[in-house]
Amino acid sequence: MNNVLAADIGGTNLRLAIIDPQGHILDESRMQAELSLHSAESHIQAEAHIITTLSDGIAAFLAQSSYSANSIGMGFPGFFHGETGVLAASPNLPLLHNFPLAELLSNSIEKPVAVQNDALCAAIGEHRFGAGKGQSSLLHITLGTGVGGGLILNHKPYGGEHGMAMEFGHLCVEQSIQNNNGRLCGCGNHDCLETYASASAVVQRYAEKTGKASNARDIFQLACDGDAIATSILTDAGDYLGKAIAESIKLMDISTVTISGGLSGAWPIIHPSLMETLDANLIPPLKGKVHVLRSTLADNAGLLGAAAIASNS
Ligand code: ADP
Numbered sequence: 001m002n003n004v005l006a007a008d009i010g011g012t013n014l015r016l017a018i019i020d021p022q023g024h025i026l027d028e029s030r031m032q033a034e035l036s037l038h039s040a041e042s043h044i045q046a047e048a049h050i051i052t053t054l055s056d057g058i059a060a061f062l063a064q065s066s067y068s069a070n071s072i073g074m075g076f077p078g079f080f081h082g083e084t085g086v087l088a089a090s091p092n093l094p095l096l097h098n099f100p101l102a103e104l105l106s107n108s109i110e111k112p113v114a115v116q117n118d119a120l121c122a123a124i125g126e127h128r129f130g131a132g133k134g135q136s137s138l139l140h141i142t143l144g145t146g147v148g149g150g151l152i153l154n155h156k157p158y159g160g161e162h163g164m165a166m167e168f169g170h171l172c173v174e175q176s177i178q179n180n181n182g183r184l185c186g187c188g189n190h191d192c193l194e195t196y197a198s199a200s201a202v203v204q205r206y207a208e209k210t211g212k213a214s215n216a217r218d219i220f221q222l223a224c225d226g227d228a229i230a231t232s233i234l235t236d237a238g239d240y241l242g243k244a245i246a247e248s249i250k251l252m253d254i255s256t257v258t259i260s261g262g263l264s265g266a267w268p269i270i271h272p273s274l275m276e277t278l279d280a281n282l283i284p285p286l287k288g289k290v291h292v293l294r295s296t297l298a299d300n301a302g303l304l305g306a307a308a309i310a311s312n313s
């Protein structure tokens, strides 16, 4: 068993790490990277931009690291066809369809590359190394720039028939379907969970209510210092998460839910309101039986899951 290179591609950060077979991070780097080329006029330009950005970042990281890695695993925000590494589509990169991301990256870096949905990678990481270890099934939720979901069912990752299972952030949590005056989501619908419980939603709602620009981390700090508006926005995020988890549990009857991602740093405020709404909405025999745990992997669930999907030979 060898060390692998793991990559976690987010809406905000690109993180790279060398990880050993036991899940220890030996070396890591974090950089800002804009994968969506807003000036791209064609899918060919957009595709070339992604491959160049990712392979340059990986080559630079490997060149400065004292560790080496023979294969690469990557979590990427998008929908993938099974385990082929072919990107069916990505909400953030609308020009891309059926794009063979793993194959092209592998040709460019000259190492085997496996790619999977970022939230599914986080679920795999949490299940193998973190708060979901030992559970046969696990619902994992990522609270980052957006809201993602990943499902482990009977010890196996479940991606769905089109790689689009567990689009947890796009569960509709309010009833504005008929009048369409709710919060507009990037997916085109209104009042998706992501429009309340993502870091970007928290920032946007705070700006709407106060006229002030801030970031989610500072809004959490304001709430800790007693700011009523910051507190109510984070409490709302918890409430809507609780509601969405309750609806999911009605379908899946899973007793362990884990949560990772930057906004899970606001756990002391989000978790109590989440649990209250969850228990209020569960069907009675399950009340009190669903455990919602904060990731024990700091913000490394996605990286560790990416390491787990890299071919290891
Ligand atoms: P992505 O994977 O989409 O790049 P991350 O999971 O890295 O996103 O989360 C980044 C976001 O988390 C940022 O918006 C940041 O402000 C927010 N964040 C980080 N720490 C905290 C915290 N303690 N409380 C609330 N938000 C936080």
Ligand code: MG
Residues within 6 Å of the ligand: 008, 009, 010, 011, 118, 142, 144, 302
């Ligand atoms: Mg992420």
Ligand code: ZN
Residues within 6 Å of the ligand: 169, 170, 185, 186, 187, 188, 189, 192, 194
């Ligand atoms: Zn949506």
